[in-house]
Amino acid sequence: MPSTTKEFREFLLKQNAFALAIGVIIGAAIGKVVSGIVEDVLMPVIGLVLPGGDWRSAQITLSGQNAIKYGDLAGRVIDFFVVALVVFLLAKAFLEKPAPTRSCPQCLETIPAGARKCRACASPV
Numbered sequence: 001m002p003s004t005t006k007e008f009r010e011f012l013l014k015q016n017a018f019a020l021a022i023g024v025i026i027g028a029a030i031g032k033v034v035s036g037i038v039e040d041v042l043m044p045v046i047g048l049v050l051p052g053g054d055w056r057s058a059q060i061t062l063s064g065q066n067a068i069k070y071g072d073l074a075g076r077v078i079d080f081f082v083v084a085l086v087v088f089l090l091a092k093a094f095l096e097k098p099a100p101t102r103s104c105p106q107c108l109e110t111i112p113a114g115a116r117k118c119r120a121c122a123s124p125v
Contacts, residue, residue, distance in 0.1 A: 038082050
């Protein structure tokens with residue numbers, strides 16, 4: 001049994017499963033923040049632009065309890081686009097921009113824009 005525990009620990013560390021688990025937990029927490037921003041801040045403002053009434057419950061009744069709930073679908077699509085926009089804006093605001101790069105004229109290796117010598121072929125650039 002101790003060897004299985006050791007193998008499992010090595011697996012977690014080697015395959016970055018622990019880092020992935022942390023990413024999932026952080027992602028869930030950020031998801032709650034984004035949902036709060038969308039539901040409590042943006043949707044009331046967007047609600048002023050959207051048609052009045054209970055449009056999210058709009059449906060076409062087929063027979064009995066069966067219905068095509070197109071109002072709910074339209075609401076979910078609008079929610080998705082608003083959440084996607086908020087995630088995009090947050091990512092753009094908080095993530096670093098990559099450093100500018102260029103290609104080495106000799107070996108075509110990608111190097112930093114300010115480099116004076118290629119690290120792959122050692123030719124001056």
